[in-house]
Amino acid sequence: MRTELVSEAGDRAHANEDFASVGLPASGQGGSLVLLDGVTPPRGGAGCLHSVPWFTARLGGALTELTVSLPDVPLAEALAIAIARTAAAHSETCDLSHPRTPQATVALARWSPETVECLVLCDATLLLASPGGAVTPVRDDRLTRLPPALLGSADVVDGTLRNKEGGFFTAAADPSVAARAVTAAVPRGEVHALAALSDGAARWTELFHEGDWPDLFALVREEGAPALVERVRALERADDGAGRAFLGRAKTHDDATVVCVELLQDGRPTSPSPG
Secondary structure (H helix, E strand, O other): OEEEEEEEOOOOOOOOOEEEEEEOOOOOOOEEEEEEEEOOOOOOOOOOOOOHHHHHHHHHHHHHHHHHHOOOOOHHHHHHHHHHHHHHOOOOOOOOOOOOOOOEEEEEEEEOOOEEEEEEEOOOEEEEEOOOOOEEEEEOOHHHHOOHHHHOOHHHHHHHHEOOOOOEOOEOOOHHHHHHOEEEEEEHHHOOEEEEEOHHHHHHHHOOOOOOHHHHHHHHHHHOHHHHHHHHHHHHHHOOHHHHHHHOOOOOOOOEEEEEEEOEEOOEEOOOOOO
16 A cells, blocks of 8 residues: 655644544554544634644544444444544533534545445545546535525524534534445445545635546646645635635635555555556
8 A cells, every 4th residue: 555645734824724644454454544624613712622633633533543443333433433532532621512613524434455435524525546547536515515605604604504404514523423424335446546635635626627536636646645735825826815705715725635545456556547
């Protein structure tokens, strides 16, 4: 297995709220990938003494352990356990019922000699590349299906949409939201490589429309994960204030994280994808 990981804060004056890891079991068989994109709270606070990076580190660490140490536990169940564990770590000091209690979007993948399992919650993205070069996105599109007018008000989002039926779901303090995640499983032989992206890195495709998902995956494979982040940053810098408003972009730069994993079969890399 070969891996590449890059995570860059959107603003050097503030901590990176993303988390990413790749876990390998001692047996050497299989592995897991965890990517979290922390949700930046409003200035008014979130009823919690802890920062978003504290939350994503706690949740991400639990997920890294659980996805490796409990290979037979479904990813959604592992996510529920990790959320419950993280909530217990600050339930006595913080208001976990607050709609902006620390939370994150989630992308998980786990592979064994037989299967590649996937889980996505909210706007993180997983891309699966076949040995023949086809790229399949695994995404939770509930947030993108909501009318943009509703998303312009934090009060509307927090009161009627965030972690509510008919809205969208993030990993916060309620373990039950894990059952709302998008999941998939495919035979190991059908996956040559995979990539996980926070929405800050996915802007290259989703916001700036520089290419589709296969184009993005090819860029990461050919030039490296840092090249994707560099191109996103260049596009953000070139876009003026009017463009940001038009594109619906609240932040000039967002935290951007990319994890790329090339799987091996029988100890050898699978055949390279075209391009």
